[in-house]
Amino acid sequence: MSALTLEDLTVSYDGVAVVHSASIDIAEGESFALVGESGSGKSTILRAITGLATEWTGAMSVFGRPRETLRKSEFARTCQMVFQDPYGSLHPRKTVDAVLSEPLKVHGIGQRSEKVRAALSSVGLDQRFRFRFPHQLSGGQRQRVAIARALMLEPKLMLLDEPTSALDVSVQAEILNLLKRIRAERNLTYLMVTHNLPVVGFMCDRMAVMNKGRIVEIAPATALHDGSFEDDYTRALYAASGGTAHDTEADPA
Numbered sequence: 299m300s301a302l303t304l305e306d307l308t309v310s311y312d313g314v315a316v317v318h319s320a321s322i323d324i325a326e327g328e329s330f331a332l333v334g335e336s337g338s339g340k341s342t343i344l345r346a347i348t349g350l351a352t353e354w355t356g357a358m359s360v361f362g363r364p365r366e367t368l369r370k371s372e373f374a375r376t377c378q379m380v381f382q383d384p385y386g387s388l389h390p391r392k393t394v395d396a397v398l399s400e401p402l403k404v405h406g407i408g409q410r411s412e413k414v415r416a417a418l419s420s421v422g423l424d425q426r427f428r429f430r431f432p433h434q435l436s437g438g439q440r441q442r443v444a445i446a447r448a449l450m451l452e453p454k455l456m457l458l459d460e461p462t463s464a465l466d467v468s469v470q471a472e473i474l475n476l477l478k479r480i481r482a483e484r485n486l487t488y489l490m491v492t493h494n495l496p497v498v499g500f501m502c503d504r505m506a507v508m509n510k511g512r513i514v515e516i517a518p519a520t521a522l523h524d525g526s527f528e529d530d531y532t533r534a535l536y537a538a539s540g541g542t543a544h545d546t547e548a549d550p551a
């Protein structure tokens with residue numbers, strides 16, 4: 299079963315296309331990376347999937363359903379996104395409890411207190427953080443809250459937009475380990491934007507490489523062992539990242 303299929307997806311802002319004819323098919327349970335330099339269109343693909351970028355042509359489907367047929371609430375229960383910046387993505391005047399309860403309230407789901415407690419422990423946060431505000435948390439703790447919020451509705455597909463790049467190097471590996479564990483525990487599908495190839499080696503099964511709005515190559519993450527890429531741009535990106543074989547079992551940070 300495909301978790302996410304994009305066919306010939308072109309996305310524009312104000313009539314100017316920034317993603318051109320992208321096609322990707324991600325299997326259920328797969329962890330898939332979108333890589334490429336800044337401005338290549340990676341986040342725009344995530345924005346089109348979530349509905350934040352509305353000018354698109356082509357076809358998108360989520361677990362076999364055409365994207366445009368999914369109502370907002372159905373989509374939210376299937377697919378959630380974690381953003382790069384846990385500072386900007388959490389409301390400054392809402393406690394962790396309020397942030398985590400909100401999706402349950404909106405969707406009419408009960409047993410909220412138990413669910414919030416369980417969510418905190420599943421992202422490795424002590425219960426004492428429950429009634430704190432974002433400014434009372436570290437960057438890594440905030441990102442744990444953002445991940446917990448994304449999990450509240452038990453989605454099957456997670457879109458991760460550079461989920462660790464705003465964090466201190468010392469906590470990046472912790473968050474990547476957390477994301478990896480959660481995916482295994484819940485059989486989640488990940489589509490992750492990153493510019494960090496070692497992160498791809500650690501977290502992902504396959505990668506699509508983007509250059510100037512186009513997917514130039516789709517390769518297994520194991521190609522990072524020896525740089526066996528077909529496309530010149532991908533090889534240049536690999537060389538720029540150090541070009542060394544990455545141990546996929548080791549922490550990248």
Ligand SMILES: Nc1ncnc2c1ncn2[C@@H]1O[C@H](COP(=O)(O)OP(=O)(O)OP(=O)(O)O)[C@@H](O)[C@H]1O
Nearest residue numbers: 311312316334335336337338339340341342343493
């Ligand atoms: N809201 C917007 N309106 C107009 N143009 C935009 C908008 N957002 C992004 N763009 C443009 O679309 C192109 C692709 O941007 P996008 O953010 O998707 O790239 P990216 O690969 O995710 O880069 P980064 O790694 O820097 O986030 C860029 O040229 C960018 O300037």
